[in-house]
Amino acid sequence: MDAYVSLDETPGVKVLRKFPQLNDCDVGSGNDIYICGDNCRNRAVSGDIVAISILSEKAAAYVYKCNRLREDKRKDRVTKQRKDRLARMSSEVRAATSSGVDSVSESSGADASEQSNVTTRSIPKVFGVVVAVISHNTDRVFAGVLSSSPPPSISKHRLFLESLKKPVLWFKPLDASIPFMYVLADDVPASLRDGPRHHYCTMRMGAWLTTEPIPKASFVKDLGMRGSIEVETQLILEENGVCVVPFTPDVLRCLPKSPWHIPPIDIRSRTDLRSECIFTVDPSTARDLDDAVSCRALPNGNFLVGVHIADVSYFVRPKTSLDREARKRATTTYMVQRAYPMLPSMLCEDLCSLNPGVDRLAFSVMWEIEPQSATVLSTWFGRTVINSACKLSYDDAQAVIDGERLSRAAACFEYLHGQLVSASSGRRHEIESSIRTFYGLSKAMRKRRFDEGALSLSSVKLSFELDDSGAPVDCWPYAIKDSNRLIEEFMLLANMSVAARIEASFPDASLLRRHSPPLQRRLDELCQQLAQTGIKINPGSAGDISKSLEEITDPDLRFTVEEMLTSPMQRAAYFSTHAIKDKSGYSHYALNVPLYTHFTSPIRRYADVIVHRTLEASLAVHGNHVISDHPLLPRYYSSYFPKTSAKGSLTTSLSKARALLIPNSKAISAIAHHCNLRKDAAKKAQEACAKLFLVNYLASMEPRVDIPGVITSAVVIKIGQNGLSFTAPSFGVDGTIYMDRMADNENCVVSTNSCKWKLHLWSVESAILTLVWKTTLPNSVDDLAESLSALVIDNTGHSIKRLDCHGTAETTVESLHIFDKITVCLLPETNPPGLNIKLVMPSLAR
Structure with a gap:
């Protein structure tokens, strides 16, 4: 890591606030600044006020190339598995799928990502590196789990490990954008030093020296074992810095x-x-x-x-x-x-x-x-x-x-x-x-x-009905009337x-609220993606986007497009008029x-x-x-307004009124920044709490015959080289299904008939995801009859008849496009809370 510069001696450095995940931020010029990797992040975390130095074109190209090389190495294992799978494919399957497999096999190799115009990653225009942290995020308290073993990324830092004079424990935050930390073992309660895996606590991030790969932390609170709504709620509150202590005397x-x-x-x-x-x-x-x-x-x-x-x-x-x-x-x-x-x-x-x-x-x-x-x-x-x-x-x-x-x-x-x-x-x-x-x-x-x-862009907000114990007994999307x-x-x-x-x-000296234009690169990419499906969105202005949406007559399709358009949008923010001259x-x-x-x-x-x-x-x-x-x-x-002056209890000069009631310009900027942080944290906590209650609600639903979860319809909103992203509006759930995981494990596919579905190959070409499945029937007719007698119930209460497949074994080739309807299975996991999402085959939505 590099030492922070003195801003007084470094002209031309842009002072910016980093947004969550530290990927992109608004520089007021219509471009993103791409912070490429941990070294360029230089010890900053979400919410910090940082100074950023814009990299030259040559330096940016080098940083980007190094980062892509690291990504390519991580992809090598997956690419090798695809090639091995292709080599093992039998001649019988090749014959059954005829030309469909030939086209798949050509795009399943190492260069597949270069052939897809859907997932070709555009190169950001502006690169930067954090050169100083102006002020730290005041809420540097994070929830996570302790371990006695260092993470693999730290094991290679031999000198750092040898410099630790006292025993330490390793803290892994729940937020993946926050780095690992180390804490002195003596500062942690004995019950946590060798505690169970899902015992969680909170730590406050401390000093992060340039000579150390991760920051030091101090112990804050023991949260207990994960799983219950009470502990999970406390975890969410602590993770987002929500104040829960009573008001002081x-x-x-x-x-x-x-x-x-x-x-x-x-x-x-x-x-x-x-x-x-x-x-x-x-x-x-x-x-x-x-x-x-x-x-x-x-x-x-x-x-x-x-x-x-x-x-x-x-x-x-x-x-x-x-x-x-x-x-x-x-x-x-x-x-x-x-x-x-x-x-x-x-x-x-x-x-x-x-x-x-x-x-x-x-x-x-x-x-x-x-x-x-x-x-x-x-x-x-x-x-x-x-x-x-x-x-x-x-x-x-x-x-x-x-x-x-x-x-x-x-x-x-x-x-x-x-x-x-x-x-x-x-x-x-x-x-x-x-x-x-x-x-x-x-x-x-x-x-x-x-x-x-x-x-105005729509989104799903869930409402819950709770019983006397506080457990969810019903869930539905909140309807705007x-x-x-x-x-x-x-x-x-x-x-x-x-x-x-x-x-x-x-x-x-006024506190106002502004909403910056969307991140142009992301918006342009999305509009190009939508154009390939026949949906034309004019990204020129908010009004242009709104008029384009009016052309979509299908309400379900419009809702999906609106949800997709929220991705490049920036969050509105408070600001002081003193801070923005234009x-x-x-x-x-x-x-x-x-x-x-x-x-x-x-x-x-x-x-x-x-x-x-x-x-x-x-x-x-x-x-x-x-x-x-x-x-x-x-x-x-208007002569119809009240006749009283209504000036209130303070009648004075402009300067005196301002001094008595309005903070100075610097204080207003600080208040605006703090309010932005707390508003974002509150929103994050609310969303996490809604997900927690959704998981518990789904877990409480009676299982449906042999289907281990809740079946619901979804819409494909993005197709990538190794998967598809979807939205399931009935539950406000977004997710991604990865093809390599389905190919490696047939349990990642839920069957709604008696066939076993095994993904063999896939390819992406011109926004079309082609899947090659091998299906096999059950061993006995009785097993098939029992399965066909069952019904799958979706969350609306409607029964859907299972579909049948014919023959003892066959290969099926199907193609998925953006906005195609698919069926997914939501499998709740309560410790820790989460949703395991699997594709349902054959789909009940098409």
């Missing part, structure tokens, strides 16, 4: 004393909207209600629409213990069985949550909207007091959209003459009317957004409006808007708290109307 002392009511001075300093018909729409299980909506018809035919967000910043004041803890956690992490909150429950479930029938402090954004085109004519911002009339679920709102009446189970209230009373039939009718108005406006707004170039989209449109509008407002007030870099690619931020979820996102403080400072100086060239901040000021 210092933090809890920052909370108001209970019972708490809004002080009269705060009510007087805000706009009182308690008599307005305001309500919430959330998932039925939601307990932290941080957004509410309102809609009122105006005499001029327009509508006064409001989005009202919990005023968390009122309770979480800067530079307090509560603020420091919220910043540290940065986000609420939602696991399948519970949530790990950013704020104490007194705030997130009570004082900040916009529960029905209680007075709550809020930040409100209101618009006068013309109904035909859903155009915003004027925008108002203010600090308010509201009283939610009703808590609705998405199902409740959907029922109203579908023409039904509001459920009687939904308790409704209204504020009359300063008193809270049960809602009259008129108020319930007003809520129903508002939902229908919202629905009409949201459809027009959504249509305009996509007409103007927005892009019109009621979800209704709320989404107005939350997007609020976020865009607030982004325009705070950027206009504090152009060099405003074109502020834009959000998928939404196709110049300015965007997060404002609508301050109970569960610290970034939103910072945005609220910035908006508070803007209100303190400019009041509730700011004029700019942004279309959401028009000059026209």
Whole structure:
């Protein structure tokens, strides 16, 4: 490894954040930077801020060649096995498959990868090497397993092994992108030193010297034996740095004393909207209600629409213990069985949550909207007091959209003459009317957004039903309804409006959210791959991709293409406007808007708290109307807006408001970076938890006759030289099936008839995977009859008749294309949790 350079003495070095897996990153110029191998990575890990030196063309060619040579050596064993298998193939099989085998045999040799235009690897344009770590990822705690034997890659470092003066243990992280570590044996509890294979713990990565091939670690926590949902969940939380410890007494002392009511001075300093018909729409299980909506018809035919967000910043004041803890956690992490909150429950479930029938402090954004085109004519911002009339679920709102009446189970209230009373039939009718108005406006707004170039890509999110013990008893893909989209449109509008407002007030000190364009090389490769199947995707812009998707009329095919298109997309990220000088870099690619931020979820996102403080400072100086060239901040000021100034409790100069409420530019950049890390970690934890519960759910399902797993349909989304990638939308599972593994082990194929399927050869040519199978029938007619009497049940509950094969032994040649449907068998493995995925033959999907 190389020593890190001094950045002060090294001009021209690019400072970048490495993304997970350390493969590619956005350099703001439309190219990837390829970090080729461990030496070029130079001791950096995911989440580190690093300095990268761009390699010259000659140096890049040398590094790339060396890396490819290492890859070729790893492939030599597989290539030799293919040649041996081809040599052993009998003349009988050759005759049975005639010309099909001839074409296979020619492309099964060592040069097969050069013949396939599907898997020919394009060479990246820009290569780099990490020359310094600017700042380490603060969450350098990793979960894994200990071993007393060094890994093979370390055994060759004789001098390093001889330099170890004390006994050490070797730590293998679960995350394959994290290197092995060593830890002093005396620092590890005795019970773990020679513990069982699946006993897991967490380690904190320490110093990584240039003279050592791996870093040193320190012991953190014993997690126990793998297998149970409890231990696996703890493993996921630790692996992703999710804070699960209770809030400290210092933090809890920052909370108001209970019972708490809004002080009269705060009510007087805000706009009182308690008599307005305001309500919430959330998932039925939601307990932290941080957004509410309102809609009122105006005499001029327009509508006064409001989005009202919990005023968390009122309770979480800067530079307090509560603020420091919220910043540290940065986000609420939602696991399948519970949530790990950013704020104490007194705030997130009570004082900040916009529960029905209680007075709550809020930040409100209101618009006068013309109904035909859903155009915003004027925008108002203010600090308010509201009283939610009703808590609705998405199902409740959907029922109203579908023409039904509001459920009687939904308790409704209204504020009359300063008193809270049960809602009259008129108020319930007003809520129903508002939902229908919202629905009409949201459809027009959504249509305009996509007409103007927005892009939305679908993905599968699983929902689970748990029993009293917390075990999954049912699983299904979460369905997005019109009621979800209704709320989404107005939350997007609020976020865009607030982004325009705070950027206009504090152009060099705003926390915004940007979405960089996709990685162009990956997108171009994918579009070329899709073009070979007859699907034309124009990669020019988000709008061009969206229009191309509209041409796909088959909904299943479109869903699959959308999922494939997520691969080259980059993640959206928070940033400080001070850090990016060119405003074109502020834009959000998928939404196709110049300015965007997060404002609508301050109970569960610290970034939103910072945005609220910035908006508070803007209100303190400019009041509730700011004029700019942004279309959401028009000059026209509606006469139907509240007449109060709503400047809040702070009325002061711009510089003083900024000093009191807004961190300095360097601090905002640090907050943005930390929020990005924690948001990505929370997402990773949520996905891992969903997979954990899926594995346990599949394991709990009754086995189907002689099929050791769950049969489901899948779609081929990629064909490589040695395998195919697929997606199984019923369970949100993506995976890869490797041909050499099926050829080496016939148990990698699940048969749905009485034949035994053995893969002999395969080839890839022009995006077509050709498979040569040898099938044999069972020994007796009775075995065949018993097998044919069985049925395979998929996860939808439909029975599928088994298919038959004829003859005592035969060779079958089949071809697979991208978007072909196949059948796979999901075999859950609970210790450690995972899915073993096998191809089902003959396929039940074709």
